[in-house]
Amino acid sequence: MNDIGEFTLLIALAVALYGCAAYVMAVRGNRIDLYLSADKTPVIVWVCVVISSAALWRGFITNDFSLQYVWAYSNKELDTFYKLASFWGGQKGSLLFWTLILTTYMNVVYFQNRKKNIRLMPYAMAVMLVIIIFFLLLLNFSTNPFERIPLPPEDGRGLNPLLQNYWMVIHPPTLYLGYVGFTVPFAFAMAALISKNLDDGWIRLTKKWTLLAWFFLCMGNLFGASWAYVELGWGGYWAWDPVENAAFMPLLVATAFLHSIQIQEKKDMMKVWNMSLVLLTFVMTIFGTFITRSGLIQSVHTFDEATLGYYFLAFLAAIVIVCVYLILTRLPLLKSKNELDSLLSREASFLINNLMLLGIGFATFWGTIFPIISEAVRGVKITVGPPFYNQVNVPIGLVLLALIGIGPVIAWRRATWVNLKKNFQIPVIIGLVTAAVLFPIVPLGGRSEIFTYVTFILCAFVMASILREFLNGTRARMSLEEGGNFFGELGILTWRNKRRYGGYIVHIGMVLIFAGIAGSQSYSIHDQKHLKIGESLKLRDYTLTYEKLTVVEATSVKTRVIAQIGVYKNNKRVWTGRPEKEFYKGQNQPVTEVDVRSTIVEDIYIILADFSEDESATIKVYLNPMVSWLWTGGWVIAFGTMICMWPDRLEQRRRLDRMKKQEAIFAPAQE
Amino acid sequence: MKTHQGILAILLALALVAGLASSAGAAAVLADIENALMCKCDDKCGKVLINCTCSTADKTRAEYTKMLDSGLTVDQIINMQVDKYGETVLSSPTKSGFNLTAWAMPFVALLAGGFGISKIMESWKRKGAPEDQDTGDEEAPSKSAKYSSRIQEELDKIES
Structure with a gap:
């Protein structure tokens, strides 16, 4: 079985290489025979990777210590539960697991779109295959999970005791589902750039994928925090470790994208920006993988045999160069309408939201790589730990929190003072009342306590602003629907506007997380x-x-x-x-x-x-x-995201209407 | 009478806060050191001392508590550790020399980004509709009527 596992990895590589070449040649040469042939490769690659993964799992279950990887991460006494999870406990298995998820995603994309999006699909599949080829090259020639031990030992070394926790079965797969999920939007964005089909088609195809990947990465981070909380025994849940940062940065960039994409959908603006954000999100996932697997940056999460740094660095450099080249050469095609009616508008507030999210992302990136920069410039290796991130990111995070309350209720195009007063009067009053009530209760000795106080005030403001939206919408429905009860109408309101109200629920989850972090950090x-x-x-x-x-x-x-x-x-x-x-x-x-x-x-x-x-x-x-507010916030986010992602025929109809209107409005300008 | 009760309640609340602050004082001083320094265990765990649970971390904490009891200040203890282990023992960069770039760069980037966005928004605004264009808000006959019509519009869209 081990031979089969090893062999199928090689077959997968050969088929992926063929598939990638065949897709490109089919489109370039307009050859339908090649296209049909290439179209068979995603399934074949997936089947090969599944067989290979099954072979490795079999090695763990049957205690086959002739496999070096099984010997290193398992032993006879290990529970079957953890034997299954040992698959991704080390570098080799985790790369195979990554490949397994990616090939699975690729096939879901393939079956969803093969008959619908012929213009983009060949390129998107080719891009995904290129990424799969990179991982298969590593698995076949650099870090083979089927490497043998000539004289197999009686028993294995066992899984690191810290990893023998039920979160080991949940956290890494969730994180990988998020990390790998960003490959799909990246592939479609690249396909749009390469094929020069730069209308909104690629965005429609990838928005839900981005949201899905964002959801998994968000939950993966929270599960990791929960694991650290119960396992490491230091009373905390987030240590700004470089690998935690690596999972946090793509999340920030993807969040920025999920907001700014709304501007492109509504107003046909910011095409270059959105394209850059999608590409950057994927680049950040590869950067995170580079950190985990290079051994360059000290981290509690780094794999024991972190030797793949140069391969990932080269891959990262290649991706960045290709992305920059494609964007620069496609700039004229990415030209947007880019008109702003007022600086006081939802569009402007989303731009500031993007600035803050990327600000935190950059600060986190800078803090993560600064030890390397310091060593290169001064020859002194320094540590950049939690005090740095807390001092730099907390003030920016507070502005972001305020924007969660401001953005969704400020009007599109242009807000007037009357409009602002109407929307913000009650939330501001609630914020001020919270400030007055908390002032005599909470200690305000240090900077951290003042930040916490401000966080609570902003949480109250944001919560009031969101709840007001729910309340007003429900009341309006009740006034129009005779005899409707409040909760029934609230449900109908949310269900009929899934994206909007699902998004608000996600924001409520974020408020709970902010409050939980502030309370637990300052008053522990x-x-x-x-x-x-x-x-x-x-x-x-x-x-x-x-x-x-x-x-x-x-x-x-x-x-x-x-x-x-x-x-x-x-x-x-x-x-x-x-x-x-x-x-x-x-x-x-x-x-x-x-x-x-x-x-x-x-x-x-x-x-x-x-x-x-x-x-x-x-x-x-x-x-x-x-x-507990932190974990509750996570579940609220999960609930809100599910509502947002739920298939919505009405939303599709509304989008078509919007597109028709946009075409009518923008047609003369585009000529 | 009510005024007296109010004053008493405020005084009690202040006393409670003051009590909390003083009881937390001694632990807070050690926590300052634990936050500022990394664990120095042989495993190179890479954790800030306050987050580390290894046996070396426990010994180190006991050592710092003794130093504090002997009258050394937080800064003195931290400086002694830097002299002994080098800058790498600090959990964050110092705010001097080249290390200042670590602290300044995120805010410089944010300011530059903010400046860039403001310029972009201004240029987009010039292309957009004139500022004095009527948006209808002020002219609306009444707030509730305007709101109802907006809701009606949305519901029409939903139910169409």
């Missing part, structure tokens, strides 16, 4: 104490009593040491926490498994920091306010 308190059994630790209005220590031989390679902590509030037992340390045979450091009691107000987060033979233990406790 913690304490640590060495306790004997029966002794207690007090933290604010909680008393934590250390009750017992239990040692459990979970498996032949894993021992769990569990502390039992009774948590009391006002002399009433509210929870029993069971933080633990897990010891794995052959691993130097034990793994911390925290225990968390999460409520809407705060999390009680308990860590077993250390223990002694006399059963005394060092217990560390955090009270992290509002962390």
Whole structure:
């Protein structure tokens, strides 16, 4: 089976090379026979990659330690659940997993569009095949997952204990689905540039793909934060690690695109800008992969054998050069109407929104690469950690938060002062009331506390501004529909305007995330104490009593040491926490498994920091306010995105109407 | 009477905030150091000390607590660590010399971007409709009537 897995990778490469060449030659030579032949290749490549992936999974399930990759990331004792996830635990498998997702996406695109978009499809398929060829070249000739060990050992080295968490099964695939998903919009954008079909066709084809990839990347980042929170035991969820940054940057650029694309749809503006954003999003995903796999930048996420840096750098350089060349040579065709009625309009606010998103993106990029720049210029390697990102990104993020409240309710074309007053009066009043109510309650000692205070005020303003939109729309429906109830009409309003109100729901999710980050970052308190059994630790209005220590031989390679902590509030037992340390045979450091009691107000987060033979233990406790807001915000975003992506015939009809109107309006100008 | 109760409530709230601030004080000083310095463990974990849970990090924290107890200030402790391990022990670049570019560049880029966008918007605006063109808002007979007609328009579009 291993031979088959290795062989199918080679076949996949050969077929992908043929398919790519055949698509290009078919279009260039106008040869339908070649086109029909090329059209068979996406499925063949996918089948080959699926067989190869199945072979590797089989290696994990059957403990085939003749495969170096299986030996390095699995052992006999590993749960089947984690054996399946070990597939993407190392560099080789993760590249195969990337290829598997990409070929799957390519086939979905193929079956969706093969009969509909003949002008763009050959080029889009060729572009996707080029990217697949790059990955298949690496898999075949540089980092082969089917590399053998001549004398197979009895047992494997095992999966890193930190990765033995259920999030390992969820977080990386979600992140990859997002990362790889941006290839589809990139491929269609490139197809439009190469074929010079630069009308809005490529945008219609790719908008939902961008949203889908954005959704997965967003959820992937949140899942990663959740994993870090429960596994790493430092009470936090985001450390501005270079690899976290690498997943954050494409998300920012894609968010900018998802906003500015609305201007192109509504007003036929900003074609060059939108094209650049789509290309940049993909470039950022490759840059992120370069960081993870180059070993150039120190990160907790870097793969052990991070040796592919130069290949990814070369690929990145090639993509950038091709993108810049195509945009420059197609500039006349990307000419937009680009007329602005007023600086006080939704178009202008979206431009500022783009500036802020890209500002955060650039600051994050700059912070990520600055250690390399510093080493090159001064010969001194420095660290750029959370204090830098917090100081630089937080002020920009606050402007962005304000814009979430301003953008959607400001009028298209031109807002008047009357219009502004009408739309913003209530949200501003609610923001001011929040400021007044919070002023005596929250501490305002340092810069971070002031930023938090401002964040809460802006959250109230934005939330009021969004809820007002829902309220007004529902009321208007109720006034027109006799006898309709509020929630029924609210549902109909949202369902009949999925993109608009789904977008507002996503914004509500963002507000919750902003509030959660602000509250948990600024008001978290913690304490640590060495306790004997029966002794207690007090933290604010909680008393934590250390009750017992239990040692459990979970498996032949894993021992769990569990502390039992009774948590009391006002002399009433509210929870029993069971933080633990897990010891794995052959691993130097034990793994911390925290225990968390999460409520809407705060999390009680308990860590077993250390223990002694006399059963005394060092217990560390955090009270992290509002962390659950962050996760709730994530689910609200997921809900809103689903509404936005739901197929909408009415929206399609409206778009056709808009296009007809635009054609009528712009036809003379384009002549 | 009501005024007295109000003053008492405000004083109690202020006392609570002050109490919270002072109890957090000692921990906050150590947290300042933990935020400013990286963990120095042999595994080169690459984590800021406050985020690190390895045994080296625990020892380092104990060491800094002792230093603080001995009367050293946060700045003195940080400087001692820089002398010992070099600049790489700092969790963020210093705000001097070449490192200043790390801090300044994002804002310079933002300003440049803002300037560029304002120029672009102005040029687009010149191409657009004149400012005094009527948008209908001020001339509307009444706000509710205008709003209703807008909703009606939208509903027509939805239901067409």
